[in-house]
Each structure stands twice: as C-alpha cells, then as structure tokens.
Amino acid sequence: MKFFLDTAHVPHIREAAELGLLDGVTTNPSLLSKEEGEPRELVREIAKLVEGPISAEVVTLDAEGMVREGLEWAKMASNIVVKIPMSIEGLKAIRTLSKQDIKINCTLIFSPIQALMAAKAGASMVSPFVGRLDDIQIPGMELIQQILEIFANYEVGTELLVASIRHPLHVLEAARMGADIATMPWAVFQSLAKHPLTDIGIERFLADWEKVKNRP
Numbered sequence: 304m305k306f307f308l309d310t311a312h313v314p315h316i317r318e319a320a321e322l323g324l325l326d327g328v329t330t331n332p333s334l335l336s337k338e339e340g341e342p343r344e345l346v347r348e349i350a351k352l353v354e355g356p357i358s359a360e361v362v363t364l365d366a367e368g369m370v371r372e373g374l375e376w377a378k379m380a381s382n383i384v385v386k387i388p389m390s391i392e393g394l395k396a397i398r399t400l401s402k403q404d405i406k407i408n409c410t411l412i413f414s415p416i417q418a419l420m421a422a423k424a425g426a427s428m429v430s431p432f433v434g435r436l437d438d439i440q441i442p443g444m445e446l447i448q449q450i451l452e453i454f455a456n457y458e459v460g461t462e463l464l465v466a467s468i469r470h471p472l473h474v475l476e477a478a479r480m481g482a483d484i485a486t487m488p489w490a491v492f493q494s495l496a497k498h499p500l501t502d503i504g505i506e507r508f509l510a511d512w513e514k515v516k517n518r519p
C-alpha cells in the first residue's frame with residue numbers, strides 16, 4: 304500500500320520524503336489555507352519535493368471551469384493530479400480531462416456507486432472519506448470494502464485512495480483490505496512507527512547495557 308501525506312505543510316512533507324516512505328501528497332483548499340504563502344506556489348514547491356503524485360483541487364463548480372482550472376494545475380508539474388469533487392459537473396470534467404491524459408483524483412466520495420461512476424468517467428484515483436463517515440456513525444471502512452469488491456468484480460484499474468484518515472487503525476484496516484493508497488495527516492504517519500512495547504524494550508536494553516559496558 305502506498306503512503307501519502309494529507310497535508311500542505313512542507314517541513315513534514317520533506318521529513319517523510321527523506322525517510323523514503325512517501326509515495327505522494329494530497330492537498331485541498333482547507334489544508335492549503337492552514338499554511339502561509341501563495342497556495343499555487345506552495346503546490347509547485349511540494350511537487351518539486353516529492354516525485355509521486357500531488358493532488359491539487361479545483362474550486363469551481365461547473366464542468367467548464369473545472370476543466371480550465373484542471374488544465375492550469377496540470378501545466379504546473381508533470382506529477383500533479385487534478386482533484387475534482389464528485390458531482391455531475393465533476394464527472395463531465397473528469398471525462399474531458401482524462402481524455403487529454405490528465406490524471407484525476409475524484410474526491411468527496413461517500414458511496415460505492417459514486418466511486419464506480421468516477422472510475423467509469425476516467426478518474427485514475429477515487430478518494431472515499433472514511434473519517435467523515437465515522438463522524439456521523441456510518442462505518443467508513445465498510446465503504447472501502449464495498450468499493451474494493453466492486454472494482455474487483457469489473458477489474459477496474461482506478462486506484463482506491465483512502466482519505467479522511469483519523470487514526471492508525473484506519474491505515475491498518477486499509478492495508479488488510481488491500482486499498483491502493485492511504486493518505487494521512489502527519490500525526491497518524493508518525494504514530495505508525497510507534498509501539499509502547501518498542502519504547503519499553505529499547506529502554507530495557509539500554510539500561511542492561513549500562514550495567515555491563517564497563518566490565519573488564
């Protein structure tokens with residue numbers, strides 16, 4: 304499973320990239336609004352920093368405007384993936400842009416058939432939001448299972464990108480189900496490497512070494 308960071312915070316992106324564990328980045332207008340500076344410049348900087356796909360979202364609601372914005376994003380760097388929200392207008396824009404070989408991430412997916420429609424329109428990734436479903440007491444990971452099942456039934460090549468991840472269990476379940484990508488906040492990314500027994504184990508080994516290191 305590929306690890307993406309769901310952030311526009313360059314220091315975190317740089318640190319994960321240096322670790323060699325970062326396969327891509329997803330941004331959105333809310334994430335960009337949390338950072339300083341001109342948002343397009345920020346996306347350009349991120350696209351230089353990471354080789355993998357960088358999602359950048361359109362903010363118009365009609366297909367024509369989405370296509371115009373999508374073309375602008377795609378011109379910025381070869382690894383930009385245009386993020387288009389699920390809607391009838393969005394589907395039209397996905398069709399037009401994908402025919403021009405522009406990679407699309409269809410976002411704000413909350414039902415399995417929305418995912419199938421986005422894939423049929425030509426999206427190369429779909430982003431179901433698991434955390435926001437959990438927030439309203441609908442199990443988000445069930446949506447992932449259903450999309451995977453449908454994509455397997457019809458051998459759909461679109462990648463399933465699990466989004467709105469809130470905790471490490473979302474990542475574990477996504478990996479067990481065979482999702483293609485998990486995009487996560489920095490805090491979740493960091494927590495994946497941690498285990499309290501690992502910390503206790505390190506402490507114990509170091510303490511025992513202290514006891515013997517000066518033995519003749």
Ligand code: G3P
Pocket residue numbers: 309329331430432434435466467468486
């Ligand atoms: O990738 C989508 C993600 O940013 C949404 O996350 O936590 O706002 O639901 P959240």
